[in-house]
Amino acid sequence: MNCRARREYLEAIRSRYRQAELREKQVILNEFCRNTGYKVRGQEAADEALEQTTEKGCSYEDEVVAQIQGWARLVAAEVHHVGGDNLPGDIVLQFGPNSAIGTPFSVVIEARDRQSPLGRKAITDTLSRAMGERNVNSAIYVSRTPDGLGKEIGGWAEGTCDRGAFAACAHPNLVTALRFLVVHERLARLRASQPEVDSAHVESMTLEETLISVWQQSLAEDKQKVDLEDKHYPVGLFRAKKLRNVDFRYGELSIMGIEQNPATNSRWAALAREGKRIMQFRCKGRYIANVCEGKLLRYPAWTALALPD
Numbered sequence: 406m407n408c409r410a411r412r413e414y415l416e417a418i419r420s421r422y423r424q425a426e427l428r429e430k431q432v433i434l435n436e437f438c439r440n441t442g443y444k445v446r447g448q449e450a451a452d453e454a455l456e457q458t459t460e461k462g463c464s465y466e467d468e469v470v471a472q473i474q475g476w477a478r479l480v481a482a483e484v485h486h487v488g489g490d491n492l493p494g495d496i497v498l499q500f501g502p503n504s505a506i507g508t509p510f511s512v513v514i515e516a517r518d519r520q521s522p523l524g525r526k527a528i529t530d531t532l533s534r535a536m537g538e539r540n541v542n543s544a545i546y547v548s549r550t551p552d553g554l555g556k557e558i559g560g561w562a563e564g565t566c567d568r569g570a571f572a573a574c575a576h577p578n579l580v581t582a583l584r585f586l587v588v589h590e591r592l593a594r595l596r597a598s599q600p601e602v603d604s605a606h607v608e609s610m611t612l613e614e615t616l617i618s619v620w621q622q623s624l625a626e627d628k629q630k631v632d633l634e635d636k637h638y639p640v641g642l643f644r645a646k647k648l649r650n651v652d653f654r655y656g657e658l659s660i661m662g663i664e665q666n667p668a669t670n671s672r673w674a675a676l677a678r679e680g681k682r683i684m685q686f687r688c689k690g691r692y693i694a695n696v697c698e699g700k701l702l703r704y705p706a707w708t709a710l711a712l713p714d
Contacts, residue, residue, distance in 0.1 A: 465518035465549050466495045469579065473498070473514075476580050480505035480587070487539070488516075494535035494544075498583070510590050511541040512583065517548050524555035525562060528573050533566045542569030543586045551575045560682075560698055561625045578699040581617060588614055592634075610634075612713050613694075613701050615655050616686055619662045620696035623651050624682040658712070661687045665695070673697070688712065 425433060470486050473496075477484045481504040488495035496514040500506045513535045517523070523531075523546075532544040548554050554562075554575060562573045563585065570589050572582035588610050610618070615633060622631045623640045631638045631651050638653040648664040665683035667674050676697065677683050683697045691706040 466516045468549075469514060469516045469547060469576075470496055472579060473583065476583065492538050493531070494539040497539050497541065500587075506587055506591060508594065510543070510587075511539070512543045512545060512586055513539040513541045514545045514547060514579075517546070517553055518550075519548065519553040520550075522553060522555045523548075525557055525564075525573070528555075528558070528562075529564065529566050529571070532571045532573075533568050536566075536568040536571075543590060544569070544571040545579070545582045545586065546571065546573040547576060547579050547582070548574070549576050559625060561621060563621075574699070581699045584614060585618075612655055612658075616660075616662070616684075616694060617696055617699060617701055619651060619653060619686075620682070620684045621699065623649055623662065624664065624684055625699070656713075658688055660693075663687065 466488050470484060474484055483499045485497045487497055494513040495516045498512045500510040515531055515535050528546045532546055536544050551560055558573055560575045561578055564571060570586060572585055574582045619631050622628045629640055633653060638651050640649055640651045642649055646666055648666055650663045652661050662684045665673050665677040665685055667677035673683055681698055683695055685695045686693050689710055692704055693707045694701055694703045
């Protein structure tokens with residue numbers, strides 16, 4: 406029974422289950438488990454399964470597929486919704502020789518719509534099983550809301566497990582996570598083929614991807630230094646305003662990232678006061694862009710300075 410069929414079946418039996426006596430509920434539950442493959446123990450778990458698990462899981466998987474279809478077309482990747490087989494891993498993206506990455510590469514996505522937070526270890530174990538089941542070496546755990554991610558993750562985390570690289574994020578950062586894993590794979594293959602390649606040659610990260618990476622490491626992960634290829638840039642602190650900042654280079658460009666000051670009157674300051682993590686970027690004396698919760702916005706100065714895409 407595929408995802409859509411399970412959802413339609415659930416709708417058909419939900420009202421009957423709600424009105425049933427306890428003994429009849431058990432009969433309906435046994436039928437539900439037999440037809441869908443779910444294993445549910447206990448009345449509370451049964452109620453949750455019938456009210457939330459199938460409906461939320463399936464509808465959110467469909468939402469994720471719809472969001473990434475457009476991006477996948479741009480990079481010539483194929484999207485496969487495989488969650489209907491009730492095995493680890495809901496969606497698989499496959500990149501072929503004619504895709505943006507240029508060689509075969511796959512990413513599995515585990516899509517969850519849950520209200521209770523899942524910690525880093527549990528997410529790592531979940532993604533390791535999904536990568537093993539789908540025979541891929543990169544994975545994403547995406548939660549519909551930040552509530553489904555542990556405090557140590559926030560809106561973003563990245564790492565590696567025994568099967569490969571992964572990212573964990575809330576839904577707004579899903580495409581950023583995909584781009585991150587693609588860049589990670591390209592760099593890994595480049596280093597494997599040319600171990601002594603210099604930093605000028607390894608400029609496979611675009612300027613946009615570099616700015617997002619600086620934001621991610623300095624604000625999302627709260628690191629004391631930012632790593633860009635083989636260079637390491639310390640994260641400083643403006644003592645008076647207690648704002649983090651980092652000076653780094655992209656090719657011949659010298660760029661500064663500055664944490665958004667929440668004490669000003671701008672709309673970005675208002676978002677910072679709401680808890681959004683924002684970094685402004687300056688180049689050649691002008692603000693060129695900002696990154697807010699993993700999303701980059703270019704300013705007119707980007708075009709005026711003829712900065713690279």
